[in-house]
Amino acid sequence: MRRRTPATSAGAGLGGVRNFYLTGFFCTLGEVFLYNAPALNRAETPFICFRWVLWVDHRRAFGVPVQATGSCKTWVRGDGMNSKLAEFVNSRRGETPFLVVDLDQIGSNYLRLKRLMPAAEVFYAVKANPAAPVLDRLQALGSSFDAASLTEVEMCLTAGAPAKRISFGNTIKKQAHIARAHELGVDLYAFDSLGELKKLAQAAPGARVYCRIALDNIGADWPLSRKFGCSLRMAADLMQEAGERGLTPLGISFHVGSQQCDPQQWDVAIAKTAMVFSDLRARGIELLMINMGGGFPVRYRKPIPAIEAIAAGIHGALTRHFGNDLPDTIIEPGRAIVGDAGVLAAEVVLISEKDYGAAERWVYLDVGKFGGLAETQGEAIQYTFRTPRDGGANGRVVIAGPTCDGADILYETSGYEMPKALETGDQVQIMAAGAYTTTYASIGFNGFAPLKEYYI
Numbered sequence: 001m002r003r004r005t006p007a008t009s010a011g012a013g014l015g016g017v018r019n020f021y022l023t024g025f026f027c028t029l030g031e032v033f034l035y036n037a038p039a040l041n042r043a044e045t046p047f048i049c050f051r052w053v054l055w056v057d058h059r060r061a062f063g064v065p066v067q068a069t070g071s072c073k074t075w076v077r078g079d080g081m082n083s084k085l086a087e088f089v090n091s092r093r094g095e096t097p098f099l100v101v102d103l104d105q106i107g108s109n110y111l112r113l114k115r116l117m118p119a120a121e122v123f124y125a126v127k128a129n130p131a132a133p134v135l136d137r138l139q140a141l142g143s144s145f146d147a148a149s150l151t152e153v154e155m156c157l158t159a160g161a162p163a164k165r166i167s168f169g170n171t172i173k174k175q176a177h178i179a180r181a182h183e184l185g186v187d188l189y190a191f192d193s194l195g196e197l198k199k200l201a202q203a204a205p206g207a208r209v210y211c212r213i214a215l216d217n218i219g220a221d222w223p224l225s226r227k228f229g230c231s232l233r234m235a236a237d238l239m240q241e242a243g244e245r246g247l248t249p250l251g252i253s254f255h256v257g258s259q260q261c262d263p264q265q266w267d268v269a270i271a272k273t274a275m276v277f278s279d280l281r282a283r284g285i286e287l288l289m290i291n292m293g294g295g296f297p298v299r300y301r302k303p304i305p306a307i308e309a310i311a312a313g314i315h316g317a318l319t320r321h322f323g324n325d326l327p328d329t330i331i332e333p334g335r336a337i338v339g340d341a342g343v344l345a346a347e348v349v350l351i352s353e354k355d356y357g358a359a360e361r362w363v364y365l366d367v368g369k370f371g372g373l374a375e376t377q378g379e380a381i382q383y384t385f386r387t388p389r390d391g392g393a394n395g396r397v398v399i400a401g402p403t404c405d406g407a408d409i410l411y412e413t414s415g416y417e418m419p420k421a422l423e424t425g426d427q428v429q430i431m432a433a434g435a436y437t438t439t440y441a442s443i444g445f446n447g448f449a450p451l452k453e454y455y456i
């Protein structure tokens, strides 16, 4: 039975947007304050608050006794470090590298998305961080799950998620895995090709399916283009064929590319999706659902658009392209749920120069591309680093990992600087590292153990 959502109901949550713009506004100015502290007026209470919290957290992180933490730590939102994480990192000096993740932050990230997009069902993209405590927390909050493999399906079930709240969202699946997932009760599957559709029809008869359309992923720091999706006309044909093969043609999915920094891209994607809907309507097939994937960005080194603005843009695009006849909507955030909840603690193993008086120092950490920082490939995801020497003079650095592999360089061309006073043995904190790190770590390349992980 089709459930129609009036345009106005999706907008109900936009009542909160004004507040969020306000928060974003202050955070932005807060960051300005951070970098231009002397120029700003001390009478601006939120900025003073912001500075104070950073100061407290920074001191905690580096072992300076702190009397009180105060109640203003929300002003560090987006920075990726709160006093809970700072205390933990500080208490485990000498144990690096490890990732520590704040489960409460994950909860509030999830609830924020729910609040901003109340009409959308959130399917957490398990691949971003599949740790059991993460899944348990999200399951307790009522999240649904986007699984990339049978193993991830099983992890979600172990966390207590009902099979009906799991989507098998990879467009590339073994037929045996589809069959097993179907046996376990999973009823929602992605595909983008005739080959996959045939497997689904055989191994999951009657299941609800959605076809992924291809997007160019412009604006995304970690694009997922070319490998996934098909053309609009092929999507329409395949959805028609899905029905003819005994499946339930439910809807269309897209992914605008991970760490998408251009809100306009959702509008483009929703417009394309609407074209497939009308093509199929003309053939007598009424689709019911849009899966808008992930892509919601996390604050790393560059400024990002506020999630609030993206959510408002999505709502505007849905009403513009679908009018009052809004389909059900799904989002599959991964990075935006776990990214800023994690801090990766590392240590400086070596600082060297390649010649006397070289313009740049090489800073080698005890974690690199093969220890979990795979998204530094092409210097695509640019993490921010904190060191105990921050605040003094900086100098240009190349940042690299500890293995004997020439590819294990994190940043060489992106203009990173670190304090000139930095020393071997100093702890370095890699901020907002909760997404796409632990599971990317190799199982023992060069003898380095997989990344340790803690959930607090």
Ligand SMILES: Cc1ncc(COP(=O)(O)O)c(C=O)c1O
Residues within 6 Å of the ligand: 125, 127, 128, 146, 169, 170, 224, 255, 257, 258, 259, 293, 294, 295, 296, 332, 333, 334, 335, 336
């Ligand atoms: C199908 C699908 N959904 C959701 C996601 C999560 O994307 P993000 O982490 O950008 O939110 C991904 C990431 O690869 C994906 O492949």
